[in-house]
Amino acid sequence: MTEFNTRDLVTILPELVFLGSIGAILIVDLFIKPSQRIVTHVLSILALAVTAGFVWSAAPAERVTAFGGMFVVDMIATTLKLAVLLTTALALVYGRHYMQERKLLVGEFYLLILFATLGMLLLVSAGNLVTAYLGLELLALSSYALVALNRDSAIAAEAAIKYFVLGALASGMLLYGMSMVYGATGTLDLARIVAATPDVQHPNLLAVGVVFIVVGVAFKLGAVPFHMWLPDVYHGAPTAVTTFIGSAPKLAAFGLAYRLLEDGLGGMSPHWSQMLAILAVLSLAVGNLFAIAQTNLKRMLAYSTISHVGFLLLGFVGATPAGYAAAMFYAVAYALTAVVAFGMIALLARAGFEADEIDDFKGLNQRSPWYAAVMATIMFSLAGVPPLFGFFAKLLVLKSAVDAGYLWLAIVAIVFAIVGLFYYLRVVKVMYFDDAIEGGTLVLPADRPLRWVLSVNGIALLGLGFASGPLFAWCNRAFGL
């Protein structure tokens, strides 16, 4: 039995500060009028910023565990937490105008997003199967409710039900796999599982556990063939919510996959790397091919997410630190691009107009050359055109796959990346070469932070492309390279 140690509280201090701020926001929000919701908005972003400050300043140089190994802080966790907090703050800035126009800007919108973020922070620091599962549930339950926030929309209700049922199924798979792993190794602690793996009595039982855990993780990542929920949820949810669930949780899913598969089941990597290779190929193929047929931009981006998950998994197949570093870089690059891609849709939307069809972007260049340029940058970055951020991310995972001896996988990925170029370029073509359906200049929302932050985020994709060296060096350092 572990005795309670006050040092543990120092290790978990950023999460405690964040929880305290959420509690404060919960109380403050009760006493303000709906017209003053900006207070909650500012406080939420402040809470994220302060937490990021604590994560940064309290970052230990080496791996530190607390609560008897339940909670782990290392450079991987710190990096992912900072990225999660930044992406969430961006999603909040992009979502405010959209939610306000639809009278959906309730205090619960902020609280649920903040609780989901807390779940992600716990998830990427999980040192035990129980912590990993509970962090995941905290994230998932908040997300289900967020999707259902617009109760008058039939597609939102459908999306929420699908998300809930399939999410519960995935959790069930994960739990079943965890119970098998526990049965084989006799412990829930990830470090002890990895230590017990070589001389486990029944390797087959452990292998069955690995299969179910991989299925559960693939569900949460949205890898084919466990991707069915993704397009419906991204399409059905209010765009502001899609901006959030389409970006930051991908970082958390990377953290979950890393903690479970490498930290816990690293000894079983010959088993799971084959499964992940198959999932990667299927995700690349299905994601890119189905995206071509979409007319709705949110659905197209959902299928594009599936293909990006395929790329992310390329970093895992080698089960090497270099591969994980490349995958983490990819996850960060994807989250920062996806958040601004959905943010663009939220920017163009107004009351009664969703702007989520590709046709809604027709002739955007005539109406607003600046935002057409930003959107083109986003699309080129998602497609992986040099010298943008997305290009370097793709390059690094491909390099790691080749280094790990998966040359065929890298070739398949490149072929499908070229297929993917088609539908990203179609959006650019529609913006620059088609005539606008509506005439006149674009009516932009008065929300100045939204316009400024979105522009900076879009341009940053170009800047980060040039500055990707230090960022990748950081990711490498996190994995001890």
Added chain:
Amino acid sequence: MTFELVCFYVFAAVAAAAALAVISVRNPVVAALSLVLTFFSMACVWLLADAEFLAVALVLVYVGAVMVLFLFVVMMLDIELVPLRETASRFLPIGVAVAAVMLVEMLMLIGVRSLKVEPIADPAATAGLSNIEWLARSLFTDYLLPFEVAALILTVGLIAAVPLTLRHRVGVKKQNPSRQVQVRREDRLRIIKMAAETKQGESP
């Protein structure tokens, strides 16, 4: 096979069958009652594993409180028994076949022989404590962090329930008890003085 093992298989089979009934029967009341049976069988399985506290808590909390509430709600709702969707019954044979193949594969992979896994030593017995004492201690020492996170999940449930159910509809007639009890005679009754009316041409 010991008596305990026989009991385990019986309870496990009943639990699995009842769980299947929950999602396959058409009558929601029967489904809710099947869920009660699932919980009850699981409680029995836990009793066999010497987890008395969990078993009693499951029966008291879930069967005694949660499921009663569930049944109450289900009976209050006016649910039409929707016929099984055509597509569902069409794909049922394929689904069953795939499930059977997967089950056989899994059993072969685990190996029926290796089903005889050496049970992991009961931590409560190793520590020389009763089940409930061990549970209470480990919940507030080893599992302190997960315990607190579970509390956060319940908080999220509470917060999420508000936007999903609270709705201010316009034009809904509702009572305000506070105003009802504060009503005075003057609010409801108005006494007007007026001249007595008589029909024309008629003398009183």
